[in-house]
Amino acid sequence: MNKNEMYRMIPKTDSLLKEEEIQKLTDRYGRQAVAGTLQEILKELREKAAELADRGREEEGAEVIAQATGKITACLRERLEQLFRPEMIPVVNGTGIILHTGLGRAPLGEQAGRRGGQIAGTYTNLELDLNTGERGERCSHFERLLCRITGAEAALAVNNNAAAVLLILTALSSGGEAVVSRGELVEIGGKFRIPDVMEQSGTRLREAGTTNRTRLSDYESAINEDTKVLLKVHTSNYRILGFTESVPLEELCTLGRQRGICVVQDLGSGVLVDLSRYGLRGEPTVQASVSAGADVVCFSGDKLLGGPQAGIIVGKKCFLDRMRRHPLARALRIDKFTAAALEQVLLEYLNPDQAVRRIPVLRMLTRPADEVRQEAELLAEEICQKRRAKQGENRREIPVQITVEPCTSRAGGGALPEEEISSFAVCIVPGTISAAKLQRRLRTLPVPVLGRIVRDRFLVDMRTVSDSDREYLAELFSGDELFVPGIFRAPDGMGQETEPEKGSGL
Numbered sequence: 001m002n003k004n005e006m007y008r009m010i011p012k013t014d015s016l017l018k019e020e021e022i023q024k025l026t027d028r029y030g031r032q033a034v035a036g037t038l039q040e041i042l043k044e045l046r047e048k049a050a051e052l053a054d055r056g057r058e059e060e061g062a063e064v065i066a067q068a069t070g071k072i073t074a075c076l077r078e079r080l081e082q083l084f085r086p087e088m089i090p091v092v093n094g095t096g097i098i099l100h101t102g103l104g105r106a107p108l109g110e111q112a113g114r115r116g117g118q119i120a121g122t123y124t125n126l127e128l129d130l131n132t133g134e135r136g137e138r139c140s141h142f143e144r145l146l147c148r149i150t151g152a153e154a155a156l157a158v159n160n161n162a163a164a165v166l167l168i169l170t171a172l173s174s175g176g177e178a179v180v181s182r183g184e185l186v187e188i189g190g191k192f193r194i195p196d197v198m199e200q201s202g203t204r205l206r207e208a209g210t211t212n213r214t215r216l217s218d219y220e221s222a223i224n225e226d227t228k229v230l231l232k233v234h235t236s237n238y239r240i241l242g243f244t245e246s247v248p249l250e251e252l253c254t255l256g257r258q259r260g261i262c263v264v265q266d267l268g269s270g271v272l273v274d275l276s277r278y279g280l281r282g283e284p285t286v287q288a289s290v291s292a293g294a295d296v297v298c299f300s301g302d303k304l305l306g307g308p309q310a311g312i313i314v315g316k317k318c319f320l321d322r323m324r325r326h327p328l329a330r331a332l333r334i335d336k337f338t339a340a341a342l343e344q345v346l347l348e349y350l351n352p353d354q355a356v357r358r359i360p361v362l363r364m365l366t367r368p369a370d371e372v373r374q375e376a377e378l379l380a381e382e383i384c385q386k387r388r389a390k391q392g393e394n395r396r397e398i399p400v401q402i403t404v405e406p407c408t409s410r411a412g413g414g415a416l417p418e419e420e421i422s423s424f425a426v427c428i429v430p431g432t433i434s435a436a437k438l439q440r441r442l443r444t445l446p447v448p449v450l451g452r453i454v455r456d457r458f459l460v461d462m463r464t465v466s467d468s469d470r471e472y473l474a475e476l477f478s479g480d481e482l483f484v485p486g487i488f489r490a491p492d493g494m495g496q497e498t499e500p501e502k503g504s505g506l
């Protein structure tokens, strides 16, 4: 067989498209996607064949082509299914990290999520004042709530808190200086550094004090005629302990008022309920900052507030108006989905006791350890019962140890860094495969399960697991499929370990 004969064995796209099975795929996925995917597959096949031909192995090439041709429809179907399947999917968070950036930070929960989707899915009065029929303001819908909840005069929201800091500094101190304590020049994960944002805003950074101690006199001596802002940054993700001193916000505000300089606080997390009532210390509330006299306060929407990604700015109207008018505000504005979800979450805060129970982030954070232990015991018991029942049926016995153990949850998202929240986990020790392998299998399920490995045991922290998750986990761990050594092929579309073969998969 020569090269050309070999190439001629490769089917043509046009003739394949006429085949009955492939026409069915065309009806379902459309001609463009099917033809395009077919061309990809055939191109890969041609490349593979060419590689063999170059090495004088036409016979082998012909063999490869013959085999692949028989599997083309199946391969095409699989690729189309994958192409048309959304990649972003719900996952079960068994890590115990409540604000897990990798898992999308704050889950909005059913109600706020639905509300955001509902409003985004239709026309809405986003920027229309229904009373006057005139142009409205997209932030007005939740501004009333933020003012009421925090006691501030005015409020607005932008894309995220990093954007909020950028907008504040650009609008208020561009071309001038901002004073920041050396103990507060923070870096938040993902490249947000106060000095860099400051530079980006066109503000010169004037450092005050030292890493561990900054006094009011340090701020006083840092102030000059170019000073536009005194910036206080909450050290969200670290604490300076030991011989330390920092200036309380009240005192800084007094200084600001005396000198006619705007005092801005970047709070990071932005808690709207006093969490110290639940034993969680170290996150000051937005209300406290406003009543201490801060001119401008900013914080994240999707950290401890438990809402959508946003940067919320509250404070004195004269300063917020300057931000609203700045062209950057237009570039950083939030969309209708966020506005609607934020409004819905803020509505919950009108009743703070209820907010703690109804906003998922707060509910998980304040859940008593004892309640989490009961959940863990319930799940462990459910799994064991189901396993016994199934093993009775088909007499396979894969040794799996299921126990309940104490563990530590974390707030995550750079909030409450010192707080070790005591919790309980269901601990799974597969007897036949390693915990690492189990972890990998769980990650590639259609509904993936994320957990921690501690000493070759897989832990699911129940603090971040919902009731419906628990039912799913009970079913999942009751079967043997996950624990069988070798290639993982789960039944009923439960999923499979997808380590795609090189090339076309043919």
Ligand SMILES: *Cc1c(COP(=O)(O)O)cnc(C)c1O
Pocket: 160, 161, 162, 163, 165, 186, 188, 192, 233, 234, 235, 236, 237, 266, 267, 268, 269, 299, 300, 301, 302, 310, 311, 413, 414
């Ligand atoms: C998290 C945080 C930010 C960044 O907020 P994003 O909403 O993630 O952009 C800024 N400042 C502080 C102090 C933070 O903790």
